[in-house]
Amino acid sequence: MREKVLVLGGGFGGLTAALRVKRALGQDADVTVVSAADRFLYTPSLARLPFGRRRPEELGFPLAPTLWMREVRFAQATVTAIDPAARLVRTTAGEHPYDHLVVATGCRDDLAALPGLAEADGAWSVTTLEGALRAGEGWRAFLDDPGPVVVGAAQGACCPGLARAFLAALTAELRRAGLRERTPIAYVTAGGERRLAAALERQGVQAVTGAVMTEAAPGKLRLADGTTLAYAYAMIVPPSAGQDVVRAVPGLTDARGFVPVLDTCRSRAHPGLYAVGTATGPGAGPHATAQARVAAVNIAAAIRGEPPAAYRPGLAVPAPPRSRAAGALFEKYYLWKARHGYVRLP
Numbered sequence: 001m002r003e004k005v006l007v008l009g010g011g012f013g014g015l016t017a018a019l020r021v022k023r024a025l026g027q028d029a030d031v032t033v034v035s036a037a038d039r040f041l042y043t044p045s046l047a048r049l050p051f052g053r054r055r056p057e058e059l060g061f062p063l064a065p066t067l068w069m070r071e072v073r074f075a076q077a078t079v080t081a082i083d084p085a086a087r088l089v090r091t092t093a094g095e096h097p098y099d100h101l102v103v104a105t106g107c108r109d110d111l112a113a114l115p116g117l118a119e120a121d122g123a124w125s126v127t128t129l130e131g132a133l134r135a136g137e138g139w140r141a142f143l144d145d146p147g148p149v150v151v152g153a154a155q156g157a158c159c160p161g162l163a164r165a166f167l168a169a170l171t172a173e174l175r176r177a178g179l180r181e182r183t184p185i186a187y188v189t190a191g192g193e194r195r196l197a198a199a200l201e202r203q204g205v206q207a208v209t210g211a212v213m214t215e216a217a218p219g220k221l222r223l224a225d226g227t228t229l230a231y232a233y234a235m236i237v238p239p240s241a242g243q244d245v246v247r248a249v250p251g252l253t254d255a256r257g258f259v260p261v262l263d264t265c266r267s268r269a270h271p272g273l274y275a276v277g278t279a280t281g282p283g284a285g286p287h288a289t290a291q292a293r294v295a296a297v298n299i300a301a302a303i304r305g306e307p308p309a310a311y312r313p314g315l316a317v318p319a320p321p322r323s324r325a326a327g328a329l330f331e332k333y334y335l336w337k338a339r340h341g342y343v344r345l346p
């Protein structure tokens with residue numbers, strides 16, 4: 001009997017895990033990916049989408065051809081329940097029994113954790129394609145009626161570096177529009193980042209570090225220390241949480257819905273269940289792919305009766321470069337290698 005490996009999610013972690021485990025096990029395993037989205041999405045470039053520097057279709061590729069080419073099955077469906085005791089996953093398009101499961105469903109915006117953000121006029125987020133498109137509409141309205149700008153990452157944000165990348169893109173666009181000199185910008189982050197703060201202050205950006213955001217209201221962002229920052233346009237990376245369907249599994253997650261894993265990327269609670277990427281907590285893309293590689297290796301090891309390998313953070317490749325030209329080049333390279341299934345390349 002061939003082992004059934006089921007991978008939930010078709011992002012950085014899920015795609016890598018599926019292709020790596022299939023490569024390791026070949027005909028010894030049936031590997032299936034279930035993903036709500038039918039496309040891989042290169043999230044780092046969402047920060048440039050609102051400014052019209054990228055088109056949505058440039059930021060990804062359809063998952064099915066890439067997976068089929070490597071003999072991995074693909075089901076576009078939303079996971080509705082995970083039952084580790086029965087080793088069964090239910091989806092909107094049927095059930096999938098499994099022997100080994102990789103949870104790579106990423107995280108979601110936890111809008112309830114920052115009251116008012118969902119409704120605040122002029123405050124946007126770019127953590128999803130839809131959000132980035134809306135942020136673009138807001139940006140075009142802002143250009144007609146400019147004012148102060150706030151860019152920030154709330155405490156518990158999925159990818160704190162995103163606010164920094166967005167700030168760089170936004171500053172360049174303000175310069176292009178001839179608005180930089182008369183636009184006050186505040187950068188708000190929960191982290192310490194003292195050197196960054198000093199560098200930003202030199203560029204005329206008010207840096208508010210170690211901040212706890214408490215409420216977003218139309219045109220105003222309130223912080224725990226009583227500060228209120230006014231904005232005409234804001235991009236706030238919201239707090240994040242694990243996906244509800246993962247959080248619903250008894251004993252699998254922490255209070256925020258993230259899956260605690262051993263250094264083998266296996267769940268602490270359920271043998272046969274691995275979790276990678278932002279399903280395990282906030283983190284960057286290279287962390288997700290490095291964890292995915294370890295999960296794949298360890299599923300193969302479990303099937304062959306070999307000892308598992310441990311995840312070492314040093315395994316992660318460096319984060320994508322920040323400069324615009326280098327970032328664009330890296331985006332092209334990453335999409336090329338992922339689309340062709342060359343997930344073993346750095």
Ligand SMILES: Cc1cc2nc3c(=O)[nH]c(=O)nc-3n(C[C@H](O)[C@H](O)[C@H](O)COP(=O)(O)OP(=O)(O)OC[C@H]3O[C@@H](n4cnc5c(N)ncnc54)[C@H](O)[C@@H]3O)c2cc1C
Nearest residue numbers: 009010011012013036037043044079105106277278284285
């Ligand atoms: C806007 C943005 C910019 C970023 N920029 C950078 C950067 O510059 N550098 C960097 O290193 N990192 C960056 N990151 C972080 C990086 O995107 C994450 O670390 C990475 O996406 C995590 O990969 P993942 O596979 O865990 O999750 P994801 O890539 O989010 O993939 C999750 C997958 O699960 C699927 N899914 C979710 N729920 C379900 C369900 N119920 N049923 C079925 N499928 C489901 C989704 O459709 C998706 O395919 C950024 C993140 C964002 C949001």
